[in-house]
Amino acid sequence: MSGLQIDKLSMRFDLPNGTSVQALESVSIDLKAGELLAVLGPSGCGKTTLLNIVAGFLAPTSGEITLNEKRVHGPGAERGMVFQQGALFEWMSVRENVGFGPRMKGMAEKPKREIVDHLLDVVGLQEFKEKAVYELSGGMQQRVALARCLANEPDVILMDEPLGALDALTREKMQGLVLKLWKETGKTIILITHSVEEALLLGERLIVMAPRPGRIHKEYNLPFAEMGVGQDLREVKKHPDFATTREEILSMIWDMEEEIMGGAAK
């Protein structure tokens, strides 16, 4: 069975003060190859922990993850990561950043250059390739991060709030780019986000997580990502179902937050 299976994942760890935290409790997700899953939830619901376990940076206390019928142990090149910001190597040029994965594999200079050039075209940074990454704007830096991840040909792309630090306009453009890349490359993508709107726009599937313990609260299958490919995302947002679903999820998360704060959030 190909795709990504997350099976009854639990994560529990002790704190220095003697108590312990149940960060995740029995989270199971079955992701087919090429699906785009958005994960949404209030802070502390364990969504970043979940992503870190899938990436292999953390070991779960129980449960397992299988990718293309192979069990996941530790980080690997078949699961690429795109971080919020600051994960680019500022001592390398744009071109060197994108070519990092192929270089680590020991790929020859010529095929590597072809891959890098192609991806720089895809993300529209061809003319910036010799620049240092710190000379680019935040949006451009995230384009580099996407290209760097794709250059390594991963099976799954894990995105940890990749657009969280961008301004609203850039963010909208980048959402379009993510959809385009998803459709063109057919990669399996897990996207963690704080933004309900972004989750609705990009998530072919959407999981809302609840905190204490971190668990799956509700799952949706959504049509908006499919609609949005190559389209103006603002048009998608005008869809009547979009507003209804957004309101539903927002009030769901609002209730969770209130529960955490003990009503103080009012």
Add this chain to the structure above:
Amino acid sequence: MTLIADLWAELYAVLTTLLGATPYIIGYVLLILLCGFIWSTIKRMLTPKSDYGSLKTVTFGDESSVTSDTVASVVSIVLIFVLWGTFTGSKFLPGFMHVPGAYEGTSSFTYTVEAGGESDDATVAITVFPTGEDVAAPAIEAGDGFAKNDALALPIYRSELLRVDRNDELGRAEGAQITAVDGQSIAPGGRVDVDFGLVSMTAKGTLNIKPSTGWQMEPIWLPSPEAVLSRLGEIATSGFRNSTLAEHLGFSLFRVIVGFLLGAIVGIPLGYAMGLSNWFRGWFDPIVEFMRPVPPLALIPLVIIWAGIGEVGKIILLFLAALWIMAIAARSGVSGVRISKVHAAYSLGASKWQIMRHVIIPNSLPEIFTGARVAMGVCWGTVVAAELVAAEKGAGMMIMVASKFQSTDIVLMGIILIGIIGFTIDMLMRWAERWLVPWKGKG
């Protein structure tokens, strides 16, 4: 309790000195303000700047609108040299810019002696000659009366007790007493201003001849700029204490560079180990944290006992001075790597060694450079101090030996050269930093 009393007395002495200097400090500040006022007036008459900063209306408290004014820097440096020249009578400055110098030339004064109801006048001829010359007292006639004329020659800045009655017919033993100088009456402990300076009388009745010293500094306190410059030329060509100037400075630099490099070669891997492994961090943390606040100068006696005053001892000392700084810089460089960069590299398929080579080392370079700059500064200071204590060659040894012979010009020249070299080292390190780690602070 005596300790507190002693400390209080020390504090009192310090504060008194400070209080004495206050008028000069206030004067200097007023001079700064005056120059600033003059320059801002001149600037207003020139074409006004029209950059962004010139349009700011709020500048007081806006850190970004405060930049170093080049004119102020130039004026302050020039002023230091002008003051130096003014107070040393430098030939580089026109005479009217000098403050009054010490009295030099010939003069005389008369004194009146009373003995046994009689009174007589006699003259004292004074010759004040420049330092370094040897001038004999002028020959004079004895004159009439029981008080005889005297003559005295002395170098500038000196004073002399003169028993004027020694050649008189009626001396102190006979009850003779000096009652007036230049017609003004004087008593033991008193003083009279004369045209070349001051004549005072000790409690026993001896005259103390004190020609005016003026406002200029005596070369032994502060030699003139040209004296320092000519000394530089002299030592650069003929050397000092069997070594040329280049050898003295070269040896100091050699020690610094070798000591620093050894410290870096050991300290950087040590810092990496401490940044990458719990065990190494735990093992070396107490050692490094204890050794870091120990000033390298405090190790000089131990290093001399263990390794003597030769090159080995100096280099061990500088090695120790650089080691802890470099270790701590490398450690914080490694600790400062963003976990997302390391995670990203792992997800891109990098091995541990590749992460070390392509992520951790480049990420720590800015910190290491900062550490290297600090270490070079500390090493330069330490080598000079170590040479002050004991050395056969070196910049510190040069100024220490010169100070023992009161060759203030060599001391000043040495201090200026040491400062220039230290400044140059720092500039070179900054330049290397900009060139080699342009991504510093851009992460």
